[in-house]
Amino acid sequence: MAKGFYISRNMGRFGLLMGAVALVTIIALSAVYDKEKKKNKLVYGVGLVTTTWPTLSLTPTPKNPWNLYRLPDALAPVTYNITLWPRLQVNQDGLYIFTGQSAMLFECKKQTDxxxxxxNKLNLTLINGKHARLTGMDGAEAPAIQNSWLEGETEFLGELADDLEGFYRSEYTEGGIQKVVATTQMQPTYARKAFPCFDEPAMKAVFHVTLLHDKGTVALSNGRDIEIINTTINQTEVTMTRFEPTKRMSTYLLAFIVSDFDHxxxxxxxxxxxxxxARRKALADGQGEYALNVTGPILKFYERYYNASYPLSKSDQIALPDFNAGAMxxxxxxxxxxxxxxxxxxxxSVGNRESVATVVAHELAHMWFGNLVTLKWWNDLWLNEGFASYVEYLGADYAEPTWNIKDQxxxxxxxxVFAVDALASSHPLSRKEEEVNQPAEISEMFNTISYSKGAAVLRMLSEFLTEPVFARGLSSYLNEFAFHNTVYTDLWDHLQKAVISSPEINLPHTVHDIMNRWVLQMGFPVVTIDTTKGRITQKHFLLDxxxxxxxxxxxxxxxxxxIKWMKSGEVEEQHWLLQKAEIHSPMVTSGSEWLLANLNVSGYYRVNYDLDNWQRLLNQLDTDHTAIPxxxxxxxxxxxxxxARAKLINTTLALRTTRYLSQERNYTPWESALRNLNYYILMFDRGPVYGPLQAYLKQQIRPLFDHFRVLTFNWTRVPTGHTDQYNQINTIYLSCKMGVDACQDLTLSWFRNWMMHPYRNPIHPNLKTTVYCNAIAAGGVREWEFAWMMLRNSTVATEAAKLRSALTCTKVPWLLNRYLEYSLxxxxxxxxxATSIISSIASNVVGMPLAWDFIRARWNYLFTEYGRGSFSFSNLINGVTRRFSTEFELKQLRQFKEDNAHIGFGSGTLALEQAIEKTTANIRWVQDNQQDIINWLNTECR
Incomplete structure (x- = not known):
């Protein structure tokens, strides 16, 4: 059993009356069960419960079931009645606490003893050592646990901690007054920290929630409030808010919030x-208007897309000062x-606006796909998150049609996700249930594979089915399984029905046969097209x-x-590659024409060509790149x-694709180039290759820098196009990084102008991230201290995020070390x-060794605070190791794994294995390619 995970804690103990004999038994046990279990006794806090069972003919209970992570399937919750009272002031022990009462009705599906x-016994204690009570329906004597409906009650007390899990507190200052918010994060396994429950996604129930809270505060939950009264409890004046019953739902979707917020x-x-x-000042400053404006259109779009009405009476969205995930x-x-x-x-900035639209669209998509119909177990998390990650683009595109965001x-x-799924340590979208049990294993599923690969394969599925057929299958699926749980094959069933009813769709196999290959095996293929021989092949693509x-x-x-084709600008019919190789395919024999496969990248695979076709594509880019989409x-x-990294083509051929960029003005190719060239920067910015690389990229970016200087009337205006604004940001970023003098002078002058007039920032919001970073990197202590002061005074979260990130850009080591200490x-x-600051410092070539030393020295603390179940913990390991490319760094990484094996790596376990794999590949790649890259760059620089 993993250290730090607790399940079925004895906080929920009940005294059980069994039929006429009225014998006492146990109804809740701890998974972290001590040696007393061998004596058939359960010790907890105050009191001792002795277990005695009547003689019944029962299905045998698994041996030591309290040591299992999953609950038995004999019982199913029906309803909960939950009352919670969070205290927003510290008690006499200096703690924030909450008290609660929970009563549940559950059904016995199978005989059980x-x-x-x-x-979670570390978070909850029974009030005054009270045992819980079990009765039959409506208070009747409890029957034998066999095909019965039973009710149980318990009272408990817990800490309203600042750990960002379960029922926790968030703090902020407004108007000079310290304020506290009581809020929740139940996903994936934290509802048990708030009240005793059946905390698994398949164990859905109806929840009746009542919150007691300070007068003058507002209480929110999943349903609309139906009664708000002021009352006195234990000589304390409080407000009681009772909410309408929820729909049948999973515990991980529950939410309770008490705050001083406005709306x-x-x-x-x-x-x-x-x-x-949100916070009152944030709303008074107009920061909630945009989210409100896009929510209505997005909800309407989904109602039409799913062909199903929004299933609830209200849609509340709340911005929290302290929240571990992006949204829930x-x-x-x-x-x-x-x-x-x-x-x-x-x-x-424009990026902040796009982020709001896409995140809101993602979360609203879940209201149907994930909430109305829910995965059975976390091994199929991709079904929830991959789907929402796909349709968020459809919802955001409807709300902001001029952005053309679907292409992004x-x-x-x-x-x-290609970068992760090309590793030997990747995993399939759908894993076996037994692979996903512990909390770290569950949290590990909240990764790029589940979100981005899930989105990519669903997008591919929608493309070859067509969006109308795909949407019809979704609607059928959602209507059949509303308020229930599914596995991914249920979705295939309904999509296949939609295909059968659509004679215009001609698939070579069933949806099941096609999609299971993308879901049940990790990775993806590289399709190689030889236009000289008319041959198409596929194989598993591995970066190393x-x-x-x-x-x-x-x-x-x-x-x-x-496979969708294009030959010299003409689109061909779709083709299916159904085996390892096809020989003598006339479709790919192109003669003197260039051939392009995977049109609009609708398929989840890479494409390689024979050298002749590569040369034709490169020639087309050089002469008229706009002929290629x-x-x-x-x-x-x-x-x-x-x-090239996979040794399937020469590295110099890959570099050759960047020659035409001096003519490119579009954001998408430039962004693709920058992401790939960033790998070269990471591998070489500490060695002799960096000088020639910097000179070449300076040469390539200068025309784009001049283009935007003219387009914006010497940087006084903003480009009108959505992606043009992004491209301007990239242009300034790369130009300054590669040493374009005019760029460095520009950004530093803007920043120092701001320093002279702190309350009149001359930097356009779009450019703040890159300007702040470049100015702080080029400056010294004075620039850093100014940015730190502005961060401390900031009341706008997006501005604070930009400053927080920019502070990691300094080249002054002692400032970076101080910032690392601040982060904890x-x-x-x-x-x-905290973890994002450490990762950002590691991305700084000066900060990387400092961050690595910091993490190793404080691993025990970092793991205790963030590693047991934090979704972001893997990003910490990925961030600090992505520049690793020497034998010494590999040795350090392996030593780190060995030294901390007794502590563990939690939700970062897979990330650590992947870091070792990537470092090994980086070492080999640098050794194999460094000299060829230097030679090519020296030839190209002019």
């Missing part, structure tokens, strides 16, 4: 109440980081071709691959660089931001 619940109100045509909640799809009460929901049009999915998800794949594949790493220009760059002080840096 044991009742287990989840409860904005809107509604749908169907009279669904829509509200945005609690049904009817979605919680967000402030940066993910609040947008200030005067201070926030190739950059944000497809290319992003020398790595060993230990995970067996049920399909021998062969996929059914949909913009997404595929980005694809050519990304495929080429990664094919919750009084200075919020806990939600």
């Amino acid at each position: 044991l009742i287990l619940l989840h409860s 904005l109100t809107g509604s749908l045509e169907s009279s669904v109440l829509v509200r945005i909640w 799809e609690n049904w009817g009460l979605i919680t967000y980081r402030e940066t993910a929901l609040l947008y200030d049009p005067e201070i926030s 999915m190739v950059l944000y998800d497809v290319h992003k 071709p020398d790595s060993v794949v230990d995970r067996p594949s049920p399909y021998n790493y062969t996929w059914f691959v949909p 913009v997404i595929n220009r980005a694809q050519i760059l990304d495929d080429a660089f990664n094919l 002080d919750p009084a200075v840096i919020r806990k939600q931001d």
